[in-house]
Amino acid sequence: MNRQTPRSCSDWVRRAEPIEGVERIEAWFHGKAYAMHRHDTYAIGRTLAGVQSFSYRHSQRHSLPGNTIVLHPDEAHDGQAGTDEGFKYRMIYVEPALFQDVLGGRALPFLEGGVTTDPRLAAATTTLLQHVGYTLDSLEQSDALIELAHALAAVAGTPARRSKGNFFAARRARDYLHANFARIVTLDELEAATGRDRWSLSHDFRTFYGTSPYRYLTMRRLDAVRRMLLGDASLAHVAATAGFADQSHMTRHFLKTFGLTPGRWLQVTGGVQRG
Template sequence: MHRHDTYAIGRTLAGVQSFSYRRNLRNSLPGNTIVLHPDEPHDGQAGTDEGFRYRMIYVEPVLIQNVLGGRALPFLEGGVTTDPRLAAATATLLQHVSLPLEPLEQSDALTDLARALAAVAGSPARHSRGDFLAARRAREFLHANCTRVVTLDELEAATGRDRWSLSNDFRMFYGTSPYRYLTMRRLDAVRHMLLAGRSLADAAAAAGFADQSHMTRHFSRTFGLTPGRWLRVARAVRRD
């Protein structure tokens, strides 16, 4: 048995992941999300002879609190959940370590996680009027700098708003997060360049993606097609 002063949040990838938590034995199956509250004793072992695989991240409560702004820390009683909101909210943070996150991408993912934890735990919502001018300044800054990595410090300096409040502002007034908005502008640029005859690698680099595979992951996730397949369809539509 051991404990952390952080949230331990993970996903079982294969097998049965068993652990003692709050006086009961819990079993997590592939695809389940594990949420262990700070300072709760637990252990961990394989639930069958076949063993198991999992990924886990450790999130400081202060990061969750920065998003929730003074609400009580969310608590999930059972330690294991199949709730699709948490599965979606943890997908980015639980990616393989070979896929590094940009600063804005990590901030967005932490915001998604905190909001999902609060929603699944039934925490009462806190409504904010938001700051439209800050959100608009952020949008203008992202447009002007969409082909490079934008840091959180830069957004704070450009808007005069702290990163967590700004994230809420942006979602309130533009319906998406700053990083997803930035990614869509990059993908718009990629599509225009591909139609103009640029190669996949050139388009990815010019649009600000780390490399072609980075661009392809975002393109396929957003449009449901690989860039090459999308280009063939787009050219066929143009001919028709």
């Protein structure tokens, strides 16, 4: 089911129900949309109208209608309209693990510029960047993700051989963090669960999943936060249930990750905030 802001709000975000690690949105913003933030997923999108401007890797980028945007996990970026008319776009957020299922231990594809006109990526994103009102079935999404992973690797020039490092240890760490995200997880635990020393494991995790174990754990907590907020839970309850020290701790991480406070995020997605 899609959520939509009231018509009285000039900025809006429509969200499709996430399916197996992929979130799809369509949005319209005027002026400043997002503060600087970073998340642990790929953000891949297309500008539909206006000029979509953002800071990325120490430069200002501008995406025009029809351009494809590819933001790598854990890279800081913001978002704003490049002109007074505002901008409209669609975006998918893809967990790196889904691409690793296809690439099988190769380094994650990285596109330096953030914006591309490469026809291979335009074609590979067509299915996933349909209107959020269109419901993808799981097989259709899986096929599209396979095509997109191969297109990203080809455009980025990712080597065909596996990257150095222990992919299986990194995957065990990811599974362990998934199962224990709502509590404190120590490095000693991860070492015991993976059989890998903390320094090597941290390097492997970033190579294969694009972020650190700590950031990955924090993001799983924030995923739970968003689900609970859309269910009208209070901010204090959500913070405690998701494993944050308190409400302000959760809010700081939310803003750094999504570029919006929880209250602003609820406003543009059509949720209702409770204190």
